[in-house]
Amino acid sequence: MARAERTEIFDVPADKFYQAIVDYKNYPQFVDGMKSVEVKSESADGATVTFNLNLIKEISYTIKLANKPHSEVSWSLVSGDMMKINNGKWTLKDLGGKTEVTYSLEVELKGFMPGLGMIEKTLVNTNLPLNMKAFAKRAASL
Template sequence: MADRTTSSIVIGASRSTVLAVIADFPSYPEWAGQVKSAQVLTTGDDGLPATVRFVLDAGVISDDYVLAYTWVDELVSWRIAEAGKMVSGLTGSYRLADKGGSTEVTYELAVDLKVPMIGMIKRKAEKVIIDTALKGLKKRVEKA
């Protein structure tokens, strides 16, 4: 998983408001275009989701898998906990930086697939996932 795709966006809300939307996994299908469902399986001692089952349909990447989450201050990171039929590895993060009344969110993602795929096509799929998620997150947070 050496190749990672990264993108950022500034959202007109506090870091805590953005984090609350990120932690609301059951609502992901309403704003994260490729996510068809997201079910929290377990929560940590802090009450935040620890493992989440996703059903994803992102065109060339469609699958059902479980991610394990770590929540540390301005960083939400995840890794594959249970691979799907197509996705063999998945790591990523949201890094939130306070910008005085707004929050810069940087999304980093690396996906490994069980089926061979040209690196350029895989990175394009990662970029579509990231851009759609960031735009959806911004719209969802700023609407609230």
């Protein structure tokens, strides 16, 4: 299992960053490798969403998200073709026009194959900073 947490400050208001996070259906426009998204249910309190990513191979998974408007979005895995665990959280702290963003992620893939641990580490350690920057850029455009 791989875990990572990263905190950065972005020159984007917290409400715009939050809007970018909960705009699930538009992830394919700005999240690298995101092929498609299906929002199964959605409310102000959260959503259940299926994501199809093309990383090393195509991965499909469904997560249940819980929202605390403008401050936090957390999730846990419902089902996935290659994932045993996919839990995480965005935490936003309003700094008056800027936002302190903390992204936490825990991933474990199913099965055994050589290099699986390295794939998990790449998913959380390499993709994490890239995803944060992609969301900040999207938020700035809203």
